Each structure stands twice: as C-alpha cells, then as structure tokens.
Amino acid sequence: IEDPPARFIEELEALGGHGERAGSLEEAREYVLNLAREREANLLVRWDATYLDELGVDQPLREAGVEVALWRDLPDLREMVARADIGLSTATWAIAETGSLVLEHGTGRGRSVTLLPPTYVAILPADQVLRTVPEAIQKYVGGTLPANVCFHTGPSRSGDIEMSLVVGMHGPGDVHVILVG
Secondary structure, eight states, X not given: OOOHHHHHHHHHHHTTOEEEEESSHHXXXXXXXXXXXXXXXXXXXXXXXXXXXXXXXXXXXXXXXOEEEEGXXXXXXXXXXXXXSEEEEOOSEEETTTTEEEEEEBTTBOHHHHHSSSEEEEEEEGGGEESOHHHHHHTTTTSOOOSEEEEEESSOEEEOTTOOEEESTTSOSEEEEEEEO
C-alpha cells in the first residue's frame, strides 16, 4: 500500500463512509462546523481527549447554537449521548486495507459516543494510518492491552435472514473520518 491515508479513504468510502484529508486542525475544525450546520445539529458529544481540545471546535460550535458536551462532565451520560446528533472522537489507528478505525475506550472515551449518535466523526493524524490489520495487532504485542479496543469499519450494517442489508440501524449510518496532516 503506497499511500496508506489515500487507501484508507478509498476503502472507507467503498463502505459508505466519508473520508477527508485536512492540512491542519483548523481545516478539520471547519469540516466539523460545516457538518454540524448541514445536519442541523443541536447537540454534539465528544471524547475528553487532548487532541480534540487542540481541535478547538467547542466554542465555535456553541456560537453556532450547538450544545457541546464532553464525556467526562455528563451527569446522565447515556441519556445525553442517546439524544446527541453527532458523536466526535479521535482514534488510535486507522487501517488502510479495510477502512477501519481502532478505538481505545476508557476514561473520558466512552464507547457510546462512537455508537449512539446518528452521525459519527473521528479525527486523527494521517501518520496514524497503518497498512494492515496484522500491523495494528502487532502494536499491542508485548505491551499492556487496553481494557477495551474496538475495530470500527464504516457505517453500521445489519442484515436479516433474507439478506437485506440496512445501514445505520444499530449505530451511526453517517460516518466521517478526517485525517490531519
């Protein structure tokens, strides 16, 4: 895989997701703001992660009339996330060959942020795109495995016994990944 970020976007889009390259965090911030406007979002819930603090999207969103809630400061987390229009997280890795994200959940990084809102956005540095699944698994060999690691591949899909596929029934149907740098 010559250009892992380009291949990742290609694979993600083949799955029905949206991939974007941003030259800077400022560009990524504009993307999130425009998406919130397009989706007429009232509430965005995001991970409490330094990288997302650096994104600096909270204040501009609030000025645009979008409520922003951080995973750490929600009194009723599940209820809040269940009514969110957009979930925003970062990712530990992205995998070029499958268009997958590798997400490590934990303190400040609730799983439901990536699963419940109808629109889900992940932002990560382009240099965190790995070529293959084995390469991603290798990153954890010999180290301490986080309590919760998930591989997310595109919008959610559900199939029934008659093989009809429904996108977005049990999770976000609208998935955006922004690779920065």
